[in-house]
Amino acid sequence: MTQPWAPGSTNIDLGGKVIVVTGGSRGMGISMVHGIVAAGGRVAIIARDADRLGGIQTAAAEAGSDIRTFAGDIADPEDVKRVFADIQSVYGRIDGLVNNAGITKVGPSIDYDIADLQRILAVNVAGLFACSQAAAALMTEGGAIVNTASLSSFIGQPERAAYVASKTAVLGITRALAVEWGPLGIRVNAIAPGYIETDLTRDLLERGVISRELIEGRTPLRRFGQPDDVVGAVLFLLSPLSAFVTGATLSIDGGWLANGYIR
Numbered sequence: 001m002t003q004p005w006a007p008g009s010t011n012i013d014l015g016g017k018v019i020v021v022t023g024g025s026r027g028m029g030i031s032m033v034h035g036i037v038a039a040g041g042r043v044a045i046i047a048r049d050a051d052r053l054g055g056i057q058t059a060a061a062e063a064g065s066d067i068r069t070f071a072g073d074i075a076d077p078e079d080v081k082r083v084f085a086d087i088q089s090v091y092g093r094i095d096g097l098v099n100n101a102g103i104t105k106v107g108p109s110i111d112y113d114i115a116d117l118q119r120i121l122a123v124n125v126a127g128l129f130a131c132s133q134a135a136a137a138l139m140t141e142g143g144a145i146v147n148t149a150s151l152s153s154f155i156g157q158p159e160r161a162a163y164v165a166s167k168t169a170v171l172g173i174t175r176a177l178a179v180e181w182g183p184l185g186i187r188v189n190a191i192a193p194g195y196i197e198t199d200l201t202r203d204l205l206e207r208g209v210i211s212r213e214l215i216e217g218r219t220p221l222r223r224f225g226q227p228d229d230v231v232g233a234v235l236f237l238l239s240p241l242s243a244f245v246t247g248a249t250l251s252i253d254g255g256w257l258a259n260g261y262i263r
């Protein structure tokens with residue numbers, strides 16, 4: 001966690017709103033959690049790793065931060081029901097949901113294991129949808145949902161058909177739910193990060209699946225994104241500053257998608 005999201009450092013005021021962040025235990029998710037707390041929100045984290053969540057819960061209690069953790073697998077509909085029932089019993093209602101949890105697996109499509117494709121869709125698409133359903137049912141005073149799409153929602157990438165399919169679906173779900181739930185006062189938007197330095201990309205870098213030099217060279221802002229880079233967009237989309245924004249997707253990719261130039 002770097003400095004930009006220290007308490008009081010943001011002008012966005014979430015005024016005690018209760019925000020659920022899936023996959024909030026590390027990577028972009030934990031940056032979002034700290035950003036939301038710094039903006040005056042109360043956070044419920046859902047993630048799989050109970051040990052890591054225990055550490056976050058203890059650190060939050062020591063720091064006096066309004067963060068609670070809930071262990072569960074969003075790909076398991078029963079887990080989603082259980083976890084959201086627990087969240088309801090603590091907070092009574094939900095004002096926002098960040099569907100950030102996501103997984104990937106890279107491999108040649110010719111012999112890609114269908115079970116891996118199904119697991120990716122189960123987490124990135126069905127899990128996101130199930131959490132949206134459960135959260136919307138608790139958004140008794142309206143709310144905002146922010147889905148984590150990807151640069152991969154817009155472009156083809158070799159050996160990533162399952163991930164690309166899942167993140168393309170996230171755009172469709174975002175638009176469909178925005179249209180369906182707009183009349184209920186629930187806004188649904190997405191962010192589309194480019195290459196952000198997290199465990200997910202570090203693993204690909206270390207295995208030589210992606211190259212830092214090539215990625216930074218193709219990115220107009222000439223660097224990898226850091227987890228904190230996505231926080232401002234998430235706060236904006238959760239806050240009343242975006243009160244008339246729904247069904248939209250905001251790219252956070254250093255200009256990658258805009259760049260069609262080569263020399």
Ligand SMILES: NC(=O)c1ccc[n+]([C@@H]2O[C@H](COP(=O)([O-])OP(=O)(O)OC[C@H]3O[C@@H](n4cnc5c(N)ncnc54)[C@H](O)[C@@H]3O)[C@@H](O)[C@H]2O)c1
Binds near residue numbers: 075123149201
């Ligand atoms: N890192 C990037 O370059 C990048 C780019 C575009 C989009 N994304 C997307 O951003 C999101 C966060 O990515 P990250 O790089 O921070 O990943 P990460 O691997 O560092 O963290 C993923 C988080 O999701 C949680 N999670 C995974 N599967 C889960 C499940 N079944 N149930 C509950 N929690 C689960 C993990 O516990 C973890 O907290 C993902 O949706 C990813 O696809 C990442």
